[in-house]
Amino acid sequence: MRNPASPLAYRRLDDAAYTLCVLMGQRNAADAAAQAERLLARSSAPVATDRARREITASR
Template identity: 55%
Template sequence: MSTPSGLSPNPPAAQGAGRHPVPSTPRAIGMLMARIPCSARDARRILAAAADLADVPVDDLALAITTTPAGSLLPTRLERALRHAVEAAHTPTPASETHKQTNPALVPNAARTEEALTRLRGCQARLATTPDDPAAIRAMDDAAYTLCILMGRATTADAITAAENQLT
């Protein structure tokens, strides 16, 4: 098929309109889940909060996260916003602080705790190598949820801390 000189046979929308050809937001969510670790829901919230703090669209932050070479830092404004969003997500809520102090009698079996924590770490490693794999994201999300329920904690970070404390 011939086209007028200088025109592509595919419309800009089919070419990605100048955007990265791979959807970057799901990959960025997977990368955050592997690095932090956290659930997919928490990763979406962290990404949205960081984008809001940096005053950029979520897709632009996701693109920056996914295209920055490993071992390199994001631009300062984006790195700072992402760090603050992660810190805010990991700040214990007053309800979880109360729960830690008032309910020490309900402690899961140490072997089950170790199994759940090991599964989460395995999923985290798998997700680090394939952050845009939907099966890896689901497995990490499931492992994070299981650990949260087992440890009676609202966030993955709190559940990991509680599990590690129980096992030491």
């Protein structure tokens, strides 16, 4: 945010970017966001499959 709407909004975005960098082990927010997206893409497919499998098993 080059021109944040408010100092508080800028601070919150900066805190979120820093936290994402720490969690993803990256030095910049763009790399951290890209890594987080890859992680979510890999993890979401098995979760959906497991959930569907449980629903089928439970309905029997």
